[in-house]
Amino acid sequence: MCIWAGDSRPVALRGRLLASDPPSVETADGRRVPVDGDEQVRGVLRDKRVIGSEFEVIGRLDADGVFRAAPIHENPLFVHRGGQRLYVTYWCDICAIRTRTPDLCWCCREETELDLRDRKD
Numbered sequence: 001m002c003i004w005a006g007d008s009r010p011v012a013l014r015g016r017l018l019a020s021d022p023p024s025v026e027t028a029d030g031r032r033v034p035v036d037g038d039e040q041v042r043g044v045l046r047d048k049r050v051i052g053s054e055f056e057v058i059g060r061l062d063a064d065g066v067f068r069a070a071p072i073h074e075n076p077l078f079v080h081r082g083g084q085r086l087y088v089t090y091w092c093d094i095c096a097i098r099t100r101t102p103d104l105c106w107c108c109r110e111e112t113e114l115d116l117r118d119r120k121d
């Protein structure tokens, strides 16, 4: 993996998502890179159900050393599990509504379930 500060092209940061504050990703070579993003990205980064996972964030490394995830609508977050690269989504079974961040379903106000998927839609 290569990440360069100041490069505006999106790159991938991959490693284990840690339950730190701010959230960070520990890369295979043992570096801990703090990660930030928009409100919905932050919601995922603090979700106990994905913390500890092999995680991938698409975004860029800022000059301050913080890796900024792309906006949530660009699907910047993945969990790697069983050799698959899975989109992080949340699902309300009652309403059949899919969202990208952990929250109460906007329709029925029940808790949504983490639903890792191998495709976007």
Ligand SMILES: [Zn+2]
Binding pocket: 092, 093, 094, 095, 096, 097, 105, 106, 107, 108, 109, 110
């Ligand atoms: Zn619902």
